Amino acid sequence: xxxxxxxxxxxxxxxxxxxxxxxxxxxxxxxxxxxxxxxxxxxxxxxxxxxxxxxxxxxxxxxxxxxxxxxxxxxxxxxxxxxxxxxxxxxxxxxxxxxxxxxxxxxxxxxxxxxx
Numbered sequence: 001x002x003x004x005x006x007x008x009x010x011x012x013x014x015x016x017x018x019x020x021x022x023x024x025x026x027x028x029x030x031x032x033x034x035x036x037x038x039x040x041x042x043x044x045x046x047x048x049x050x051x052x053x054x055x056x057x058x059x060x061x062x063x064x065x066x067x068x069x070x071x072x073x074x075x076x077x078x079x080x081x082x083x084x085x086x087x088x089x090x091x092x093x094x095x096x097x098x099x100x101x102x103x104x105x106x107x108x109x110x111x112x113x114x115x116x
Contacts, residue, residue, distance in 0.1 A: 060107060060112035061112055061113070063107075064103070067103060067104075071096070071100055078093055
């Protein structure tokens, strides 16, 4: 119980010390304010806010990318043991690839790959 109290006390003191240090650095005379500091963009001034929204088609394209990324995660261990598992494993993998191909066909039909 004493150890738990000591840990809580040390975490609280550390958080307080970080808060005091942050206030001392940001309130120093000569330190830039929050509106002056801009994110680094190869020396260019940003044209839009960093939290601006992406177009909805980027989300669809990223879901398609993740589908193929996860496919590769499944195919590597499958390739290691396919010789031991036999023809059933090959049939199952082609069924899995067929489902992914159907998803890509659906995404193409919905216009996820059109950028104009």
